Amino acid sequence: MRYLLCALLVVPGYSFADEPKKDISREKYEHIIEKQFTGFRIMREEDFVDTYKGHFKDGKSGSLLFGHFDSDENLDFAAYLIGAKRKNAADGKTPLSPNENIYEGAIAICHGDKEGNYVCEKMIDTPHWGQENSEIVHVPRGAHDCIKGGKTENITIPFDSIGRYSESGGSIYVRQPDGKFKKCVNSD
Helix, strand or coil, rough: CCCCCCCCCCCCCCCCHHHHCCCCCCCHHHHHHHCCCCCEEEECHHCCCCCCCCCCCCCCCEEEEEECCCCCCEEEEEEEEEEECCCEECCCCCCCCCCEEEEEEEEEEEEECCCCEEEEEEEEEECEEECCEEEEECCEEEEEEEEEEEEEEEECCCCCEEEECCCEEEEEEEEEECCCCEEEECCC
16 A cells, blocks of 8 residues: 655745746736726836846736735735826926826735735835836845945844835835835845
8 A cells, every 4th residue: 555645844934825926817916906096007018128128027026026015914916007197297286298208106015815805005106207217026024134324224024025126226115013114225
């Protein structure tokens, strides 16, 4: 008689949800964004400078990320968004010239529940001037260094975060107890 021996390896802080998703349906997440952020969509590779084209890894980097961005066990997602062409300057009053190509933009986090529903929040506003030259990246929970005033400070993040990186540097956006996000510059 043959027996099948199965072993389960338990690693603290690890979840099978941390495994990369093989078949990601962007359409599902685009629909969620369209419902919760009218006039916005998840950015596509053609919205980015050539540096990022062909290098998107949905779920890990580019414009659509998956992780545990809050304290529950439900899988969440984050998205880099682009909206309509701006009609007014940042003050909201001064009209822009019709030939100025400034678009509304944001990074949003959508928190999942056990039933697969999502409630989204805008993490930061980030307007776009032509093609985007930075991407968002999944940053795992744990210890990270922040650069502040020429000094390095080590912080521990209790859950996953979103990093925003370009060729000139990057930052991690860390959720604070009050629900706001603190920018941690970790490369320049």
